[in-house]
Amino acid sequence: MESSAEAHRRYICSFAGCSAAYNKQWKLDAHLCKHTGVKPHRCERDGCGKSFCTPYHLARHELSHSGVKPYRCTVDGCAEAFSSSTSRTRHMGRFHSQEQKKYVCQFDGCGMEFKKNKQRKSHMCEQHTHVPPYQCTYEGCQMRFTFPSKLKRHEKVHKGYPCKEEGCAFTGKTWTEYLKHRKEQHKTLVRCDKCSKVFRDSWFLQQHQYVHSDVRVVIKCPRDGCQRSFTKASNLQCHINAFHEGLRPFTCTHPGCGKTFAIKKSLQRHGVLHNPGSKKQKKPKPKRSLASRLSGYSETKRAICKKGKKPESAEKTDPPGSVELVSLLQDTTLLCSPAVDTLGLNNALTAPLTV
Incomplete structure (x- = not known):
C-alpha cells in the first residue's frame, strides 16, 4: 500500500503561475533552481567554484576532476570508457550501430530498415500510403503532415504572430x-x-x-617588463600577438604591396589606400584648444574674424574690440592642481570679458 501511495504522490511547484508537478522530491528541488537561481550543491575543488542543482550533477561533474570513467562500452573488444551513460550510448550508436535496434518497414515487398521509428513512419507515408496522418484542422485547408511538429508549425500560417x-x-x-x-x-x-x-x-x-565607474578593472600584460594594460581580453591578445609574438597574419593582397597587419581592422583601413572609392572616409573633426573649450569661443568664429568677416551671432554677443585668447596651459596651477573648482570656473566664464 505504501508503494502505491508513493507512486501517486505529487510534488507541486509553489511559485505563482507555474503548474509543474513531479513524483520525486529531488526533481522538484532541481526545478526550483529555475525560479530562484540558487544552486545549492557546490564543487569543493580549489579554483573551481561551480554549483549544481542536484547531487547527481555534482557527482558527474567531479568525475572531470578525478578522471574516472565508470561507464565502459559493453561491446566485446571495445575498451572505450566514458564519464556518463549518455556519452556511452552516443558512442555505441555511432560506432556499433549494427548492434542497435532497427525499425523495419512492414509494407509487403519493402523491408527497409531505419535507425529511428519516425524515419520509418515518414517512409511509409511518402512511399506507400502517400497520405500523411496529421491533417490541418482549419476549414478549407487540406494540408497533411508526417509529424505533429510540422503540423504545429504549419498552423502558425493560419494563426499568425499577433x-x-x-x-x-x-x-x-x-x-x-x-x-x-x-x-x-x-x-x-x-x-x-x-x-x-x-x-x-x-x-x-x-x-x-563602465565609463562612469570610479574603479575600472583592467588586464595587465603578463610579459616581463611590459606595463601595458587593457580593459578587454581580446585587446590584450591582439597586443601580445603583435608586439611580443610578432604575429601579423593579415596580408594585403594588392599586387606589389604585401604588407602585413596584426588585426583585420588595420588591413581594412589600409585597403582604402589602394581603392579610395571603395569606402567613404569621414573627414577628421578639427580639434579645439583647451582655452577654446573652456571659454566657449569656437575656432570657426576666430577663423572668420581673421578674414575680416564677423558672423551675425558674434555681432550680438561679442564685445567690441579684439579678443585675445591666452592658453590656459601657461598657468601651472591648473596643471598641478588635483581638482578644478567647476563652480568658480562657470562663474568666471559667465562674467563679461574685459578688453
Whole structure:
C-alpha cells in the first residue's frame, strides 16, 4: 500500500503561475533552481567554484576532476570508457550501430530498415500510403503532415504572430515579418541615468556604464617588463600577438604591396589606400584648444574674424574690440592642481570679458 501511495504522490511547484508537478522530491528541488537561481550543491575543488542543482550533477561533474570513467562500452573488444551513460550510448550508436535496434518497414515487398521509428513512419507515408496522418484542422485547408511538429508549425500560417503591444492590431504571417514589425514600430531604447545617452538594448548600456565607474578593472600584460594594460581580453591578445609574438597574419593582397597587419581592422583601413572609392572616409573633426573649450569661443568664429568677416551671432554677443585668447596651459596651477573648482570656473566664464 505504501508503494502505491508513493507512486501517486505529487510534488507541486509553489511559485505563482507555474503548474509543474513531479513524483520525486529531488526533481522538484532541481526545478526550483529555475525560479530562484540558487544552486545549492557546490564543487569543493580549489579554483573551481561551480554549483549544481542536484547531487547527481555534482557527482558527474567531479568525475572531470578525478578522471574516472565508470561507464565502459559493453561491446566485446571495445575498451572505450566514458564519464556518463549518455556519452556511452552516443558512442555505441555511432560506432556499433549494427548492434542497435532497427525499425523495419512492414509494407509487403519493402523491408527497409531505419535507425529511428519516425524515419520509418515518414517512409511509409511518402512511399506507400502517400497520405500523411496529421491533417490541418482549419476549414478549407487540406494540408497533411508526417509529424505533429510540422503540423504545429504549419498552423502558425493560419494563426499568425499577433503583436503583444497594447493597442497594436498587427499580425505577422511569418516570424520574420513579426520581428521586423517589432523592430520598426516598437523599438525599445534604454537610457543611461548618468549621461542620458540612449542605447538599443541593455547589453550596450551595460558596456557603456563602465565609463562612469570610479574603479575600472583592467588586464595587465603578463610579459616581463611590459606595463601595458587593457580593459578587454581580446585587446590584450591582439597586443601580445603583435608586439611580443610578432604575429601579423593579415596580408594585403594588392599586387606589389604585401604588407602585413596584426588585426583585420588595420588591413581594412589600409585597403582604402589602394581603392579610395571603395569606402567613404569621414573627414577628421578639427580639434579645439583647451582655452577654446573652456571659454566657449569656437575656432570657426576666430577663423572668420581673421578674414575680416564677423558672423551675425558674434555681432550680438561679442564685445567690441579684439579678443585675445591666452592658453590656459601657461598657468601651472591648473596643471598641478588635483581638482578644478567647476563652480568658480562657470562663474568666471559667465562674467563679461574685459578688453
